[in-house]
Amino acid sequence: MTNAYFAADLALPAPNPLYLRYQQMQADTQYSIHQHPWGQLSWISLGIMDLELEQQHLIAPANYLIWVPADIPHSAYVRQALNYTSIYVSDHLAQLLPKEACLLTSTPLIGALISDFGQRQLGHMQDQSDQNQAELLITRLSQCKSAPNFLPSSSDTLxxxxxxxxxxxxxxxxxxxxxxxxxxxxxxxxxxxxxxxxxxxxxxxxxxxxxxxxxxxxxxxxxxxxxxxxxxxxxxxxxxxxxxxxxxxxxxxxxxxxxxxxxx
Structure with a gap:
């Protein structure tokens, strides 16, 4: 079966250079396999989020961001109710981030930058100040430690x-x-x-x-x-x-x- 974009994604103009979407997710929420036309950062408040990729299972607590590059099929599962921010990243800024899906460790500054967007309920960047903030956010994320998972799995017999x-x-x-x-x-x-x-x-x-x-x-x-x-x-x-x-x-x-x- 072909992996589809969400209709809401296709209706959006391209990030300039970010687009943020805010959502309150209920416990045991499941998203079937899909992909996005832009790279996506997932940021949650408390709780745990699971993302399943073709050969990778990402489990992320709230002090991490999940990074999934554009056009990588994945499904998602939310174990418990949480507040969720999806951040689409322009192709230009996405070049600063890892080429593979991974976890990125947050910092107080990164959290503050995202929180400021959230407090203003900002979707697309409105002015040069917002664009500067977006560029600073991605620059700081590009300097963070990345990991293939918080808790790796193994099929090793021992x-x-x-x-x-x-x-x-x-x-x-x-x-x-x-x-x-x-x-x-x-x-x-x-x-x-x-x-x-x-x-x-x-x-x-x-x-x-x-x-x-x-x-x-x-x-x-x-x-x-x-x-x-x-x-x-x-x-x-x-x-x-x-x-x-x-x-x-x-x-x-x-x-x-x-x-x-x-x-x-």
Missing amino acids: ISPILKALQAGPDDARSLSSWASEVHSTERTLARRFQSELGMSFGQCRNRIRVLHALAWLKEGKTIQDIAWQLGYSTPSAFIAMFKQLIGFSPERYRQQQSPLTKS
């Missing part, structure tokens, strides 16, 4: 069962040595496999799985103490330290954040 078990039970505190016995391998071999297959250590991988669960539970209103216990931490402070290291600020601040779309 790594895959461990990932599945940790995703099903994020409180599982077994050591790498214990997992090595479980999958009939050695600790050294598993450590090498995690680095070669996922680009991170076993501990880093487990923390990312845990933080994705934490983001969902924070959205549901669970207390930080309950989340810490459900993730296998003996004290909330240990959980908070892990969360801050990966997300950049505390779980409570994450919960209290409000999208510009919901501010009075």
Whole structure:
């Protein structure tokens, strides 16, 4: 089946050099496979967004932007209700961004630039000042770290069962040595496999799985103490330290954040 553009996309004039669209998405929202005539940045407030590409699955918490170049087929899934900003990027500015779909790490300045557009509910750029702001945003994004995913997946026969078990039970505190016995391998071999297959250590991988669960539970209103216990931490402070290291600020601040779309 041919991958189609959305009718709303085809009705738009080209970004000048950006076009922003704002939407409040409901939980369990699914978008079937489609593509866009321009590169697209996806920015969410709280929550988690999943994008499925032909050979890639992007999972992004709210401190990342998802970048998908023009004409790349993808589908999307929103796990929980969230405020969403779609940013179409002109072909000229898109040349500054990666050639492949990826995650881009946000910064306070990037967040402020997007928030200003959102507070003004700006779609197309209205004047030279807006265009300058758009160019600054993309320039800053071009300088950010990119990653193929927040939580890489693997079909490796040793790594895959461990990932599945940790995703099903994020409180599982077994050591790498214990997992090595479980999958009939050695600790050294598993450590090498995690680095070669996922680009991170076993501990880093487990923390990312845990933080994705934490983001969902924070959205549901669970207390930080309950989340810490459900993730296998003996004290909330240990959980908070892990969360801050990966997300950049505390779980409570994450919960209290409000999208510009919901501010009075």
